[in-house]
Structures are given as C-alpha cells and as structure tokens.
Amino acid sequence: MKWTDVQEIGIQLSEAHPDVNPEKVNFVDLMRWVMALPEFNDDPKHCGERVLEAIQQAWIDEVA
Template sequence: MKWTEVEEIAIQLSEAHPDVDPLKLNFVDLAKWVMALPEFDDDPRHCGERVLEAIQQAWIDEAS
C-alpha cells in the first residue's frame, strides 16, 4: 500500500483504531500509524501535510 491509497489507508486505520477520533490525532502520530500498517510499503519521504490531511478526511468520512 502506498501513500496515494488514501481510502484504503483510512479503512485500515479505522479498523486498527476503532476508538480513536481522527480529528484529535496529530499528523506526526498519524504518519507513524500509517507506516505501521502491515500492508504499507512506501517511502516516508513521499508523505506531506496534504497527504495526511487527505487520509485524515477519508478516515473521518469512513467513521461517519
């Protein structure tokens, strides 16, 4: 899984952390959690604030 797979990342994060409010998660921790996903395999340098914002929004949408 790569940084560009925002929807899949959001699904896996919501399953791995069902009790977490994604709005209260800072981007440093969000990036760490994404990189810790078992299927994630991408360069950490390819991540930026826009990518993390997209992941956070997709996670919010997934939780709704």
C-alpha cells in the first residue's frame, strides 16, 4: 500500500483501531499508525497534510 491508497488505508485503520474516533486522532499518530500497517510500504517523505486529511476522511467515512 502507498500513501495514495487512502480508501484501503481507511478500511485497515478502522479494523486495526476499532475503538478510536478518527475525528480525534492527531496527524502525528495517524501517520505513525499508517506506517505500522502490515501491508503499508511507502516513503514517509511522500506524506503531507493533504494526504493525512484524505486518509482521516476515508477512515471517518468507513466507520460512519
């Protein structure tokens, strides 16, 4: 998975952290949790605020 796979990342985060409200996650933790996903393999330098916002929104949409 790469940073651009926001939908898949959102799904995996919702499964990995079922008791977490994605609206309350700060971007530092979000980035760390994404990089810890087993299938994730991308350069941290390719991540930015817009990418994290998109991932957070995909996660919110997944749990809604």
